[in-house]
Amino acid sequence: MNVPKSLYFATFTLTASIGVIFGLIASLQDELGFANSALGLIAGASFFAGFVGQLWLAPLADRGKTKSLLVGAVIAAALGTIWFALAASVWELIAARTLTGLGFGAFIPAARAVVTNVDPSRAGERLGRLAAIETSGFVTGPAIGAALNEIWGLDAPFIFLSLVLISMMPGLTRIKLSTEKPLPEGSRLVTARAIMNRREAVGAILLGAALFFPAGMYEAIWARFMEDLGASTLFVGISLTMYGIPFALTASTAGKFIDRIGPWRAAGFGVSIIIPMTFIYGFLTSPWLLMGLAMIEALGQGVGSPACQAAMVKATDESERATGQGMVGAAGTFGAGIAALIAAPLYAGPGPEITFIIVAVVVAMLSFLAFRLSNPHQSNTPLEETLYE
Numbered sequence: 001m002n003v004p005k006s007l008y009f010a011t012f013t014l015t016a017s018i019g020v021i022f023g024l025i026a027s028l029q030d031e032l033g034f035a036n037s038a039l040g041l042i043a044g045a046s047f048f049a050g051f052v053g054q055l056w057l058a059p060l061a062d063r064g065k066t067k068s069l070l071v072g073a074v075i076a077a078a079l080g081t082i083w084f085a086l087a088a089s090v091w092e093l094i095a096a097r098t099l100t101g102l103g104f105g106a107f108i109p110a111a112r113a114v115v116t117n118v119d120p121s122r123a124g125e126r127l128g129r130l131a132a133i134e135t136s137g138f139v140t141g142p143a144i145g146a147a148l149n150e151i152w153g154l155d156a157p158f159i160f161l162s163l164v165l166i167s168m169m170p171g172l173t174r175i176k177l178s179t180e181k182p183l184p185e186g187s188r189l190v191t192a193r194a195i196m197n198r199r200e201a202v203g204a205i206l207l208g209a210a211l212f213f214p215a216g217m218y219e220a221i222w223a224r225f226m227e228d229l230g231a232s233t234l235f236v237g238i239s240l241t242m243y244g245i246p247f248a249l250t251a252s253t254a255g256k257f258i259d260r261i262g263p264w265r266a267a268g269f270g271v272s273i274i275i276p277m278t279f280i281y282g283f284l285t286s287p288w289l290l291m292g293l294a295m296i297e298a299l300g301q302g303v304g305s306p307a308c309q310a311a312m313v314k315a316t317d318e319s320e321r322a323t324g325q326g327m328v329g330a331a332g333t334f335g336a337g338i339a340a341l342i343a344a345p346l347y348a349g350p351g352p353e354i355t356f357i358i359v360a361v362v363v364a365m366l367s368f369l370a371f372r373l374s375n376p377h378q379s380n381t382p383l384e385e386t387l388y389e
Contacts, residue, residue: 004114006171010074011111011130012137013168017081017161018046018104019141021097023237026223027154034090036224040344043219045094046101047337051330053105058326059192061110062319069110070172077103078165085158101333108134109329113322114175116313123313124263125255128306132252135302139244146237195324201315203373204324205331207267207308210366211301212332214278216339217359221347231287239291243298250302258303263311264374270304271367273297275360282356311374335366 080099
């Protein structure tokens with residue numbers, strides 16, 4: 001069975017509706033006149049809502065409610081996106097971002113479970129393709145937003161993407177799933193506890209937090225940082241698109257590489273690129289150079305993200321896939337939410353150098369713990385035994 005094309009289209013559109021705000025947040029700030037500190041609140045709302053969606057809603061896909069979850073997630077994202085066009089205050093923007101984050105958090109783990117359950121032996125390849133589509137949506141969103149903003153104004157991108165999201169729902173209702181074996185009610189906590197007792201699974205969760213932690217900082221301050229360096233709103237959108245091109249190309253082709261050498265070795269390659277690039281960003285004074293180094297970092301993320309998801313696939317069985325992917329995603333969005341909250345005040349206070357250094361150090365520490373738990377010679381050791389080594 002092949003992965004339904006409607007799932008790919010919906011994934012692209014959903015992530016585009018999330019990503020559109022990246023390039024427009026500074027323009028919204030200028031129009032509504034809110035402080036830099038509010039940037040972190042708006043970005044953090046999305047990530048913390050995504051945390052809730054991935055941890056508590058995503059497991060519904062393991063209980064036979066995959067289609068309902070996918071459709072409901074798209075409805076929530078569409079409502080949140082149109083709210084951005086209507087918002088007149090910071091609190092409305094936070095509420096709108098909460099809805100879109102909740103939709104993303106519910107949708108993505110279920111989508112990952114669908115594509116991996118088609119053929120778990122090719123999990124890296126399929127997750128890489130889905131990650132490429134996710135990222136393509138994220139980085140196309142800002143470009144769409146910048147272009148429509150230039151032509152029709154700041155509301156146009158949000159109205160356009162909400163309408164496209166609504167058009168995706170009929171296709172999702174027609175998806176034929178490979179399996180729909182619902183788990184007994186009340187088993188979600190049992191499943192989560194079983195996953196958390198596997199050291200490789202916990203390692204994958206920590207790796208997910210490490211890889212996604214910088215995303216919170218980017219959403220909160222990337223546009224502000226770029227514009228402070230002299231970039232236009234259009235250039236900010238282009239920079240995010242240029243980040244996404246190498247990410248998408250790498251993720252779409254790295255899957256077979258991940259399946260061949262193993263997810264943890266592939267993830268090591270990704271982290272070795274991400275950490276030094278993140279450290280360097282704050283010292284740059286040219287938006288062109290910032291964009292160029294971000295394209296290099298994207299190579300690491302393009303390998304690391306699907307490798308992390310594939311590591312969780314190896315640590316779970318078919319009836320646990322959505323729950324496991326939700327836990328990886330929840331860790332990532334929670335970490336990104338923390339990064340979003342601290343990035344704006346750090347940027348306004350000590351400045352970009354300290355902000356990027358702190359984020360790089362956090363990524364390094366989380367990665368170290370993740371790889372410690374993923375030790376292939378102990379991969380079958382229960383977590384409680386590991387803790388007493």
